[in-house]
Amino acid sequence: MIYTIKAVAEKTQLSIDTLRYYDKEGLLPFVSRNRSGYRAFTDGDLRLLKTITCLKNTGMKLREIRQYIAYVMQGPSSVPQRQAMLTAHRATILAEQQRVLANLKELDMKLDIYNSPQATELITVERAYAKAEKVANGLQDPYQ
Amino acid sequence: MIYTIKAVAEKTQLSIDTLRYYDKEGLLPFVSRNRSGYRAFTDGDLRLLKTITCLKNTGMKLREIRQYIAYVMQGPSSVPQRQAMLTAHRATILAEQQRVLANLKELDMKLDIYNSPQATELITVERAYAKAEKVANGLQDPYQ
DNA sequence: ATAAACCCTCGACCTAACTCCAGGGCAAGC
DNA sequence: GCTTGCCCTGGAGTTAGGTCGAGGGTTTAT
Structure with a gap:
């Protein structure tokens, strides 16, 4: 089957403009044109x-993706490079997931405070402490 | 203790420029100034x-973070709003993690192919198929 | 009292990844 | 053969999140 750019946009959830942008950026060297110059x-x-x-x-x-696609265009000889790229990327993804999870844990501790029955009291105390710190250092109090 | 912007940059791993940018964007309304106009x-x-x-x-x-900080500045009365924001954000984070994991699974399937002993053969066959598809439709072959 | 190392603001500039528009060519139905 | 709806390119504009430099005040050590 042959698809127009519009059909591909619908299938991929990418906009037509994005597809053309990717092409311009060299991510789609594999897409051919028909006699009218339309992408097919x-x-x-x-x-x-x-x-x-x-x-x-x-x-x-996108720059890395372009590199990966360049390897693909190069044929089977670039399998080691593709393997290396994907393996490295895989590690990056997992590291990022861990980083996010660590930060999420911090946020969950904040949520625990907000969800606690003494939320208002805890917040009030913390605020008073922050105010006192400003005053003790001769700074203007931004909490009014 | 009072810290200069430089000390804070070192502690937080944010650059001095980024801290000033955040301040300009209204994320740091709680930071006071000393007599010389320096952030303290x-x-x-x-x-x-x-x-x-x-x-x-x-x-x-940053826009949402500014909103969250605005709630904080407002005091204990905004606890419900902060709770709502963090809860919604928590769901967003988890959804994103799932989305990434689903895509990672796809990539792992690609890696399985590259890691297989028949990697070169599999790639060669796939490429031949892609070429044939182009030719069959009277398109120029981008794989040479 | 002067040099080095800070701090400030303002505004210009940057990068990534789009997004939009003008101007113009093709295609399909009536 | 005309209208409508696609398709194309080139280039300008946008958004988010910074980053940099000029010009000028402050603090610290010698």
Whole structure:
């Protein structure tokens, strides 16, 4: 099957403008044109596009994705490089997940305070302490 | 204790420019100035800054963080709003983690192929298929 | 009392990743 | 053969989140 850019936009959830932008940025060297100069996407192109969105959705920069696609265009000889890229990216993703989880834990502690029955009291005390710290140092009190 | 912007930058891993940028954007209404107009950070300010970086590290936009801080400045009366914001943000974080994990699973399938002993063969076949698809549709073959 | 190291503001500049628009070519239905 | 709806390019504009430099005041050590 051949798909127009509009059909691909619908299938991939990327906008037409984004697809053209990706092409301009060299992410879609595999997309051919028909006699009128229109982009003609094949099913194979859609599979590569799927890979691109996977990489993008996991936070890879367009510049790196372009490099990965360049390896793909190069053929089977670049398998080691692709393997290395994906393995490194995989580690980056997992590290980022851990970083987010650590921060989430901190936020959950804040939520515990807000959810506690003494929330108002705890907040009031903390605020009084922050005010006192300002006053003790001769600073203007931003809490009024 | 009172800290200069430089000391805070070192403690928080944010650059001095970023701290000033956050202040300009209204994220640091709690930071007071000394007689010379220099920012004077207290320990309480550092705790709030820690909250800000937690929110930022989990993907919250500066505009939302500003709103959260505005609630904090408002005092204990805004506890319900803060609770709502953090709870909603928590859900956003978890959803994003799931989204990333789903995409990671896809990438792992690609990696499985690259790691397989028949990697080169599999890639070669896939490429031949993609080429054939182009030719069959009278398109130029971008794989040479 | 002077040099070095800070601090301030303001405004320009930057990067990534789009998004939009103008101007113009093709395609499909009536 | 005309209208409507696609498609194209090039280039300008946008948003988020900084980053940098100029010009000028302050603090600290010698």
